[in-house]
Amino acid sequence: MKKLSAVILMFIAVVMVWAGPAASADRVAELMPDFVLPMPESPDEVAYLGLKDIKGETFKVSDIDADILLIELFSMYCPYCQEEAPLVNELYEMMKDSEQSGRKMKLIGIGASNSWFEVNHFRDTFKVKFPVFPDKDMSIYNALSGAGTPGFIGIRFDEDGKGVIVLRQSGGFYSSDEFLAELISYATNQ
Amino acid sequence: MRRTSDNPGLYRRILLGISPVLMVLLLCAAARSAEVSLKNSVFDVGHLKPIDSVLKVGPGDTAPDFELKSIANTTIRLSSFRNDKNVVISFVPAAWTPVCSDQWPGYAITRKFFDDADAVLLGISVDSAATLYAWTRHMGNIWFDVLSDFWPHGAVADAYGLLRSDGQAERALVFIDKRGIIQDIYVSDINDRPPLEYIVEQLKQMQ
Numbered sequence: 001m002k003k004l005s006a007v008i009l010m011f012i013a014v015v016m017v018w019a020g021p022a023a024s025a026d027r028v029a030e031l032m033p034d035f036v037l038p039m040p041e042s043p044d045e046v047a048y049l050g051l052k053d054i055k056g057e058t059f060k061v062s063d064i065d066a067d068i069l070l071i072e073l074f075s076m077y078c079p080y081c082q083e084e085a086p087l088v089n090e091l092y093e094m095m096k097d098s099e100q101s102g103r104k105m106k107l108i109g110i111g112a113s114n115s116w117f118e119v120n121h122f123r124d125t126f127k128v129k130f131p132v133f134p135d136k137d138m139s140i141y142n143a144l145s146g147a148g149t150p151g152f153i154g155i156r157f158d159e160d161g162k163g164v165i166v167l168r169q170s171g172g173f174y175s176s177d178e179f180l181a182e183l184i185s186y187a188t189n190q
Numbered sequence: 191m192r193r194t195s196d197n198p199g200l201y202r203r204i205l206l207g208i209s210p211v212l213m214v215l216l217l218c219a220a221a222r223s224a225e226v227s228l229k230n231s232v233f234d235v236g237h238l239k240p241i242d243s244v245l246k247v248g249p250g251d252t253a254p255d256f257e258l259k260s261i262a263n264t265t266i267r268l269s270s271f272r273n274d275k276n277v278v279i280s281f282v283p284a285a286w287t288p289v290c291s292d293q294w295p296g297y298a299i300t301r302k303f304f305d306d307a308d309a310v311l312l313g314i315s316v317d318s319a320a321t322l323y324a325w326t327r328h329m330g331n332i333w334f335d336v337l338s339d340f341w342p343h344g345a346v347a348d349a350y351g352l353l354r355s356d357g358q359a360e361r362a363l364v365f366i367d368k369r370g371i372i373q374d375i376y377v378s379d380i381n382d383r384p385p386l387e388y389i390v391e392q393l394k395q396m397q
Contacts, residue, residue: 077296077383079330117387118296125299 025152025169025179027186032155032163033143034062037108037133045131049106062163066106068187069163070095073141073151074132075112076122081150084172085126088150091176092130098180108133112141112149152179156187232291235284240379243360246351249374253277253366254349258314258337261323266312266335269370276309276396277366278389281347283358283380285317285325293361293383294336295329300386304334307393308368312337316344316359352377365392 036058040046050065061069072088074081088107095105109132111119119132135141144153147170154167166186173179247254257267271277282293294313304311311334315322319338326332339346339359347359354360363384365374374392378384 075292075296076299076386077292079295079298079328082295082299082330113292113383115385115387117385117390121300121386 025154025167025173025182025186028165028168030165032061032165034060034163035140035143036060037140040131042131049108049131050104062157062161064106064108064157065104066157067104068106068183069155069157070105070107070167070183071144071153071155072107072109073112073144073146073149073153074109074122075149076114076118078149080172081122082126084150085122085128087172087176089126089128091173091180092128094176094180098184103184106130110135110140110144112146113138154183154186231286232288233286235287238380239354240381241360241377242354242356242380243377244351245375245377246349247372247375249372251372253364253370253372254346255370256346256349258339258346259319261319261326261336261338263319264335266337268312268366271310271368272370273368276307276368276393277364278304278309278311278393279362279364279366280311280313281350281352281359281362281364282313282315283354283361284315285321289361289381289383291325291329294326294332296383296386297334298330298332300389301333303390303393307397309393309396310334314339314346314359316340316347316353316357350375354380363389363392365396367396 037060039051039054039057039059040049046052049059049063051059051063054063070091074084088109092107095107099105107130109119109128109130111122111132111134113136114122114134115136116134119134122128123132138146146153147168150172152167152169152173153165155163156166157163167183169179253268255267255269257265260266268277280294280297285291297311297313313332313334313336316339317325318340322336322338326336344353344357344359347353350362350364352360352362361378361380361382361384363374363376363378364372367373373396376384376388376392
């Protein structure tokens with residue numbers, strides 16, 4: 001009977017690993033490839049990203065005034081991104097709230113293979129409040145070594161302005177607060 | 191001390207206690223596997239010849255009528271919309287292929303554009319209704335009719351000049367007004383998705 005007990009416990013363990021919450025994001029340490037994005041038309045978005053002093057129609061991601069930047073790779077056409085949208089909105093609000101602790105956390109979306117019209121339609125449909133940008137030719141997605149949508153890339157900006165990718169996740173997350181805790185933990189080397 | 195193996199009553203209680211937990215965990219596992227199945231089930235077709243057919247109709251022509259079975263097990267006749275609704279047909283090459291699997295799910299969130307233009311959307315591919323049913327189940331809210339042009343194989347696509355030499359349909363959009371007249375045909379490079387703004391612009395012109 002001991003053997004049978006062991007088998008049952010093993011079975012439970014296997015099922016828990018298989019069926020448990022989404023797998024943890026990957027903790028990584030890679031230099032962020034800097035890339036250029038169009039300057040948002042919305043003054044609120046310019047202020048959110050801390051770009052008021054940047055002149056011109058474009059800006060570099062490293063110009064964003066953040067300690068931690070999270071990039072969502074999404075597509076208007078991706079059903080999983082549509083499903084995930086309310087959770088990502090929730091995450092955005094939580095990131096804003098946690099800024100009160102003095103840590104600047106920003107979130108942007110990159111629409112892989114999407115046009116301006118398509119990312120704007122996604123934003124309007126799901127009432128997305130964070131800035132979203134098109135990546136029609138997928139050059140940003142490829143530069144960031146994207147692996148499917150939705151996907152998340154967490155970046156820590158060091159004091160010298162250098163960006164380091166600290167988190168990668170392919171697929172959605174199941175809990176905004178757990179994911180945020182994971183992002184902060186990876187970015188602060190905890 | 192007696193071993194628990196000698197106490198079947200206790201053992202039964204343990205099993206009864208853990209079985210609801212196991213059920214919940216198994217259900218979670220089933221949900222997860224369903225969630226990833228569209229992504230993991232797509233067949234990579236590689237890069238295809240952009241366009242492999244010659245149109246047989248154009249703007250100003252009466253749209254060839256057809257009657258096809260839908261995945262809701264109904265029969266849809268194009269001419270039934272005459273004097274009632276504008277019609278947009280989205281031909282896609284094949285189920286379970288990369289670009290197609292990334293096209294109709296986007297239309298799930300675009301219904302308003304069609305409603306505003308008093309238009310219906312019909313999705314057509316040469317796959318069987320059963321295949322189309324299984325495939326579109328993973329696409330979210332597919333609010334439009336999905337029709338099977340399976341037999342005679344690709345006959346409707348062929349009537350429009352949109353049947354490729356390998357038996358697949360082109361990736362194409364056909365805009366038909368309430369009189370049944372074709373207003374526009376957009377034959378896309380099969381490897382690329384037509385931009386949403388093109389559809390919205392054409393719909394505005396049909397309003």
